[in-house]
Amino acid sequence: MEFQFDWPVFFETIPMLMRGLKFTIIIALGGLGVGFFLGAFFGLMKLARHAVPRTLAIIYIEAIRGTPMLVQAMFLYYGLPMALGLRIPPLTAGIIIIAVNSGAYIAEIVRGSVQSIDPGQIEAGRSIGLTRGQTMLYITWPQAFKRMIPPLGNQFIISLKDTSLLMVIGVGELLRTGQEIVAVSYKAFEVYLAVAVVYLAMTLSIAQGLRMLENHLEMKTKR
């Protein structure tokens, strides 16, 4: 049997994927939004002077980075309800998993960026009478944030792609939508290629957006 690429199927598939794309975007945005706050919170906790917050941050980060996201998803969606007696809706579960998972990686990005700021900056802040918190807010954080952008961009791209794993808990995201189309059309080559093209379009857009943001911030200090 000779394989023939079916262009009409390929082009018809793309609009059919939009429903799944919507969920992918909702989960990625929601998950990364919450994940950024988790990451900032635990990243700064890991830099705390006291051992208790530091240890809590280490436990969170290591537990998440040390286990596959697929296992985290199965545990949250199928495992936890056994103990708690309540089922989390797939979409909510998806957002929680992306948030908790990306948060651990973002925490390390935040910690590294904050630590990379010259200690002289902090001394200068304290020397004019700013408190520790004010020094973080006005001096360390804005400079660290600029350095976070490239690695954060990477994490955004990774997490966006990771949303495809959520099909195992029944989230109707992009890949699952593709799978459903294959189930009726049997055109696996065309459909999964279309799915891949949609992912690629999103990741390239993120990369481009980040480049523009970086340039914009760079310009601001070189006016």
Add this chain to the structure above:
Amino acid sequence: MEMINIVNLHKSYDQLEVIKGIDLEIKSGEVVCIIGPSGSGKSTVLRCINRLETPTSGHIIVDGKDIMDPETDINHVRTEAGMVFQQFNLFPHMTVLDNVTLGPLKVRKMSKTDADELGRSLLKKVGLADKEKNYPEQLSGGQKQRVAIARSLSLQPKVILFDEPTSALDPELVGEVLEVMKQLAKEGMTMVVVTHEMGFARDVADRVIFIDQGVIQEDNAPEAFFSSPKNKRLQDFLGKVAEH
């Protein structure tokens, strides 16, 4: 009236004792230069005064407040004792004016209008009125250090601590910074200056102090300090400096 009183100051890093008992009184309006070989502990003494380094033991009383007393609000002490750093430590993400007004805005809770007015007058004082909208990156080393001096003045401190303010500068830019410092001294500012600029110490200081091996080896008026040093280590040090 005494502005700073250092009593039996000790500072150790783990097992290494770098400050081995220093007593020093600095009066209001006095300009005191501290010189000494690198690693002698002179910068450490300066950085203990506003507790950027925490002394191991001893007392430092700044304008009547003991920085070793847990009741003392160290942030308030730091507004009374400004600091100028060797590496300037300007905030690179802020304009020159914002660098100078950050303290007045956030520490003194001044209004934006008042803070800007104060900031502009300080920039004018250091000769950089036209640079307020620039970012530190666009300035020369000498200009950066003058902005840093304006920033240290922004909380209207009673004393300014200078930590080798000209050591990171190209030789041709040292003069403009020393000029601003001279002006401040003339206006009666209390200044403690860790420096290698012997000319400045001789011309501007009321007293010059030589610190070596963690103790004060000599404390004298500039004339006597440079022309008839009593301490053997100081004689050697001045001999080595003079060779260059």
